[in-house]
Amino acid sequence: MSTIKIRATHKDGITTVKALINHPMETGLRKDKKTDKPIPAHFIQEVNCTANGKNVLQANWGTAISKNPYLSFKLKGTNPGDQISLSWKDNLGNTDSASSAIK
Amino acid sequence: MNSQRRLLLKGSCATAALGTALAAGLITPRHVMAANLSSAFSAASVEDVINNMFAGQTRLTSSQVQIKAPDIAENGAVVPVTVETDLADVETITLLVNNNATPLVASYTFSADAEPYVSTRIKMGKTSGVEAIVKAGGKLYTASKEVKVTIGGCGG
Structure with a gap:
């Protein structure tokens, strides 16, 4: 199952994209309470968003983005039916992507 | 084996030089943006971040x-x-x-x-x-x- 939930809605010429990603976003500073060992950092570093295959937004994230990140942005020059896609890459090299048509 | 060692030394020197140049803010082209940002993300003060990124x-x-x-x-x-x-x-x-x-x-x-x-x-x-x-x-x-x-x- 995809880790990304994405929804794009069009209103008055502006498309609002909302996305939720399932990810632990570990800072590397927390300790495991039982073993007292630090939990290694595991966080998304890069998020890329495209509209009809064209890059529209690139996000570079640090560890201070909350667990299960939420991201919302707005686009102009897009129409209902256009494909919005989002992909992420974390510091361990994992990636995922999802896309959705604008409603 | 010896020549390999030399190569390794050379490589690490070049990387170090690039790092210094980045820290000094001498080069900020797009393609080194990621490397630049990773040091900005580890910077401990707002001023360091500004120096690093901008x-x-x-x-x-x-x-x-x-x-x-x-x-x-x-x-x-x-x-x-x-x-x-x-x-x-x-x-x-x-x-x-x-x-x-x-x-x-x-x-x-x-x-x-x-x-x-x-x-x-x-x-x-x-x-x-x-x-x-x-x-x-x-x-x-x-x-x-x-x-x-x-x-x-x-x-x-």
């Missing part, structure tokens, strides 16, 4: 940059923040939390098709100013907002 450029406080965040955040692990601006030619929006161990939270790069608007949720260790830096037309504009945190969201 070569120490001065930032102007602007009422055209709007930052929306709660006055009091009960849980520092999830603080919703929205940044919006009326400025034209916005290239990047950068989010900082002044009192976090590493102040840089995120940096967003916009294309011409994206509205200068971004909303996300961030972690805050303690009560702090949240600052948004907007790079528009080569200049830096900033706005900040104080957020009171009752339970910190960094570490455990």
Whole structure:
């Protein structure tokens, strides 16, 4: 199952994209309470968003983005039916992507 | 075997030189952006972040940059923040939390098709100013907002 939930809605010429990603976003500073060992950092570093295959937004994230990140942005020059896609890459090299048509 | 060792030495020297150049802000082309940012993300003060990302450029406080965040955040692990601006030619929006161990939270790069608007949720260790830096037309504009945190969201 995809880790990304994405929804794009069009209103008055502006498309609002909302996305939720399932990810632990570990800072590397927390300790495991039982073993007292630090939990290694595991966080998304890069998020890329495209509209009809064209890059529209690139996000570079640090560890201070909350667990299960939420991201919302707005686009102009897009129409209902256009494909919005989002992909992420974390510091361990994992990636995922999802896309959705604008409603 | 010896020649391999030489090669390795040479390689590491070149990498070190690049790192120094980056730290000095001498070269900031797009393709080394990622390397540049990783040091900005580990920088421990706001000034270091600014030096790293924007070569120490001065930032102007602007009422055209709007930052929306709660006055009091009960849980520092999830603080919703929205940044919006009326400025034209916005290239990047950068989010900082002044009192976090590493102040840089995120940096967003916009294309011409994206509205200068971004909303996300961030972690805050303690009560702090949240600052948004907007790079528009080569200049830096900033706005900040104080957020009171009752339970910190960094570490455990």
